[in-house]
Amino acid sequence: MSYSKPVTAALRLKCGVCNEGKVFERRMQFRDQCEVCGQDFSIADTADGPAYFVGFALLILTMPFAVVLSIAELSLGAKLFGYALLVALTGLLIFVLLPIVKALFLNLQIFHRAGQIKFK
Numbered sequence: 001m002s003y004s005k006p007v008t009a010a011l012r013l014k015c016g017v018c019n020e021g022k023v024f025e026r027r028m029q030f031r032d033q034c035e036v037c038g039q040d041f042s043i044a045d046t047a048d049g050p051a052y053f054v055g056f057a058l059l060i061l062t063m064p065f066a067v068v069l070s071i072a073e074l075s076l077g078a079k080l081f082g083y084a085l086l087v088a089l090t091g092l093l094i095f096v097l098l099p100i101v102k103a104l105f106l107n108l109q110i111f112h113r114a115g116q117i118k119f120k
């Protein structure tokens with residue numbers, strides 16, 4: 001099995017095992033198991049990893065625009081419009097990227113059979 005299967009499945013918000021079943025019951029809430037192959041999704045826990053990576057990536061992408069906007073010689077109205085546009089764009093990117101990254105984390109954890117450490 002190659003790495004491309006869980007990644008391409010995550011881009012379509014699908015199960016990384018069968019590439020057909022949906023991973024989310026509702027937006028951002030995982031199903032208990034895959035509706036097609038029966039893969040148990042409760043064995044993986046993405047926690048706050050997806051939010052961390054998406055937030056960090058968007059910080060790197062948007063911060064230069066915020067800095068340039070703050071030092072640009074523009075009217076107050078133009079700056080406020082620019083900030084509003086930047087906030088709206090950031091919100092849109094979060095809305096699009098977060099489910100994909102969350103599905104990717106789930107698929108990769110299942111692919112690598114990652115689980116909780118069991119102490120004896």
Ligand SMILES: [Zn+2]
Pocket residue numbers: 015016017018019020021034035036037038039
């Ligand atoms: Zn499946």
